[in-house]
Amino acid sequence: MTFDLFFQLLFAGITYGIIYAIVAIGFNIIYNTTGIINFAQGEFVMLGGMISISLLHVVPLPVAIFGAVLITMIVGALIEMVFIRWLDNPSVLRLIIITIGLSILIREVALHIWGESIRSLPYFYGNEITAVQFGSVRFSPQILWVIGVCGVVVAGLSLFFGYTSLGREMRACSANRRAAILCGINTRNMVTFSFMLSAGIGALAGCVMSPITYTQYDIGTGLAIKGFTVAVLGGLGNSMAAVAAGIILGILEAFSITIVPLAFQDAIAITLLLIMLFLRPHGLFGSKEAAGLKEF
Amino acid sequence: MKSHVVKICVLLFLVIGIQLITHWTDTQFYLTQLTMAAYYSLVIIGLSVLMGYAGQISLGHAGFFAIGGYLSASLTTHNLIGLHDTTIITMLSGMGMLVSGQDLYGEQLLVVTPWAACIAAIMIAALIAFVLGIPVLKLKGHYLAMATLGFGTIIYRAALASEYFGESDGISEVPGFILFPEIAGIGPLAVSGDFGHRVENYYIAWGLLVICLILLLNLIDSRVGRALRSIHGSEEAAEAMGVNTARFKLYVFVLSAVFAAVAGVFLTHYNGGIGPSEAGVMKSVRYVALVAVGGMANLWGALIMGVSLTFLSLRGVFGSYDDAVFGSILIVIMLFAPEGILSLKIKNIFLRKKEIDS
Numbered sequence: 001m002t003f004d005l006f007f008q009l010l011f012a013g014i015t016y017g018i019i020y021a022i023v024a025i026g027f028n029i030i031y032n033t034t035g036i037i038n039f040a041q042g043e044f045v046m047l048g049g050m051i052s053i054s055l056l057h058v059v060p061l062p063v064a065i066f067g068a069v070l071i072t073m074i075v076g077a078l079i080e081m082v083f084i085r086w087l088d089n090p091s092v093l094r095l096i097i098i099t100i101g102l103s104i105l106i107r108e109v110a111l112h113i114w115g116e117s118i119r120s121l122p123y124f125y126g127n128e129i130t131a132v133q134f135g136s137v138r139f140s141p142q143i144l145w146v147i148g149v150c151g152v153v154v155a156g157l158s159l160f161f162g163y164t165s166l167g168r169e170m171r172a173c174s175a176n177r178r179a180a181i182l183c184g185i186n187t188r189n190m191v192t193f194s195f196m197l198s199a200g201i202g203a204l205a206g207c208v209m210s211p212i213t214y215t216q217y218d219i220g221t222g223l224a225i226k227g228f229t230v231a232v233l234g235g236l237g238n239s240m241a242a243v244a245a246g247i248i249l250g251i252l253e254a255f256s257i258t259i260v261p262l263a264f265q266d267a268i269a270i271t272l273l274l275i276m277l278f279l280r281p282h283g284l285f286g287s288k289e290a291a292g293l294k295e296f
Numbered sequence: 297m298k299s300h301v302v303k304i305c306v307l308l309f310l311v312i313g314i315q316l317i318t319h320w321t322d323t324q325f326y327l328t329q330l331t332m333a334a335y336y337s338l339v340i341i342g343l344s345v346l347m348g349y350a351g352q353i354s355l356g357h358a359g360f361f362a363i364g365g366y367l368s369a370s371l372t373t374h375n376l377i378g379l380h381d382t383t384i385i386t387m388l389s390g391m392g393m394l395v396s397g398q399d400l401y402g403e404q405l406l407v408v409t410p411w412a413a414c415i416a417a418i419m420i421a422a423l424i425a426f427v428l429g430i431p432v433l434k435l436k437g438h439y440l441a442m443a444t445l446g447f448g449t450i451i452y453r454a455a456l457a458s459e460y461f462g463e464s465d466g467i468s469e470v471p472g473f474i475l476f477p478e479i480a481g482i483g484p485l486a487v488s489g490d491f492g493h494r495v496e497n498y499y500i501a502w503g504l505l506v507i508c509l510i511l512l513l514n515l516i517d518s519r520v521g522r523a524l525r526s527i528h529g530s531e532e533a534a535e536a537m538g539v540n541t542a543r544f545k546l547y548v549f550v551l552s553a554v555f556a557a558v559a560g561v562f563l564t565h566y567n568g569g570i571g572p573s574e575a576g577v578m579k580s581v582r583y584v585a586l587v588a589v590g591g592m593a594n595l596w597g598a599l600i601m602g603v604s605l606t607f608l609s610l611r612g613v614f615g616s617y618d619d620a621v622f623g624s625i626l627i628v629i630m631l632f633a634p635e636g637i638l639s640l641k642i643k644n645i646f647l648r649k650k651e652i653d654s
Binding site for chain 2: 037039083087091092093094096097098100101102103104105107108109112221225228232261263264266267270271273274277278281
C-alpha cells in the first residue's frame, strides 16, 4: 500500500466514522434518559437529509439545513408524544416493536413523498472536485465540515448536559427517575426533550453527510445498525467514547476494502457488533460494574 | 387437551371446506396464495413459541427461512457434473443422494435429490441456530433484538454477494420436490408450482402446517412448555426453581429456526425459486408483526392472523402500501393491544371506559 493510498483510506474512514458517531450520539441521548433504544434513529438522519434537500429549492443552504433540523426535531417530539409518552410502564419488548414499527412507517412515508430516487445536498464549500492539499494527500473540504460539526455537537452537548439546568434535569432523569420526580422534575417532558434533541442531531448528521454519501429513503436501517454498533463499541450512553469508537469502526471499514470485497463491507460492522455483544457488552471504554446495574 | 382436538377438527374442516368452495366456484387461483400463506404461517407459529412462550425476540428469522430455501435451491439446481470424479460425489452418488438428468439444452446434469437437499438444509439451519443461539440468547432486550437483526442482515448480504446464490437475481428454475414417488397408481406427490398440482400442494402445505401446529400445542402443554412460560414470567425465578433456562431457550430457538428453514425449503420448491428479498430485514419484521398481532403467547391467534394477513398481502390487497400496512399494524397492536388483537373483547373496551368514567 502506498503512503498516499493509506492516507486517503484513513481520511475516508475518519469521515464515515464520525458520521456513525453522530448517529450513535443520537442513540445515547435517548438511551440515557429513557433506557429505550430508538430503532427509528436512522430515519431521523434520512429525514434531515431529505427535508434539507427539498427546502433548498426555496431557501439558501444554511437556512435549509436549519429548517430541516428544526422540522425533524418537531417530528421527533411529535412521535414521542403520540406513541410513547402515554404508555404506562411499557415492557422493553413492546418499546422495541413500537420503534421498529415507527421506523417502517417513516420510511414508507418518505418513499411516498420523495420516491426512490437518490438525492444529495451540494457540497457546502466548492464542489465534487475541490480538494484541500495536505502534503501529498488531497481530500474534500466536506470532510472538514463533518469533523467540525461533530466537534461542535460533542462540545455543545457536554456544555448542555454540564451547565444548563435543562441538561442537568435530563441527567438526573437518567440517573434515577424516581428521585428526579421527587425533586420536581417533569420526567415525561425530559423524555420528549431527549427525542427532540436526538432527532435534531440525527438530522444534522443527515445534512452534513448528504453530499458525500447521498440520501435515499432507505438509508436509515443501515445507519441505525452502524450507529448502534458504535454506541455499543464505546459503551452505551457514553457520547465521548462513541466518537472514538466511530472512528475505529470507520477506519476498519475503510481499510477492509483492501482485503474483502466491497459487498461484505456492511458485514464488518455487524460482525464487530456481534463480537462486542458476546464479549464486552459494556463497551471498549465502559466499566463492567456500571453496566451490571443497567438492564440489557 | 380436548379443546385442542375440537379446534384442530374445525381447522381441518375449514381447510377442506375452502378447497371445495374454490372448486365449486371455479376460483382455484386462491389456492396458490393460501398455500404460500400456510408456509409463511409455519415460520410465524414457530416464532410465536419463541417470542410468546420463551419471551425471546428474534429479528433474524427471515435469515433461517433463507438458509433453508437457498441451500435447498442451490443443491438441487447447481450442476455437479464437473466434480464427477471426486470422492465426495462418488460417495453421495453411491448413497443414492444424486440424480442425473438433462437440462434444456441436452447437457448432462447431476444434482442432489430434493430429499437429501431438504434434510441437509434443515440440519445446517439447525446447526447455525445452535451455534448462534449459545452466545446470542445470553443477551436480553435491545441487545438480543439488535444481535438477531445483525444476523439476518449478514445472511441477506451473503445471499446478495455470493455468486453461488445467484447474487441479486436469486436462484430460479428450482425443480419440484417429489415427496413420494408413484406407488400403485397413487401419486407421485410433489411440491411444485405446477398448475396441475395446485390442489395437492394446498393439502401438502396445510397438512404440514397442521402437523407442526399439533406438535407445538403438545409442546407448550408439556413440562417444556411450563418451563418456557416460567422463563417468560421471570428468568431468575425459573432459574431458582431449577429450570435450566439457557438450555430451554436454546432448544426453542433451534426449533423455531428449523420451522423457518422447513418453510423456506418447501416454499422455494413450490415457487420454483428464491430471491434475496426473502432474507431481508422487512421479512423478519413482518414475522414479528404477525406474531404480535396474533397475541404473543397465542398459537391459534398467530395462526389465524398469520394466514389471513399474509393471504391478503400476497393477493396484493395493500398495493404499494404493503410495508406501511404492516408497520402500522405493528404500532397500533403494540400501543392498544399488546396481548394481541384476539385478546380485545368488545365487553372489555366498554368496561375500561366505565372504569375511567367512575
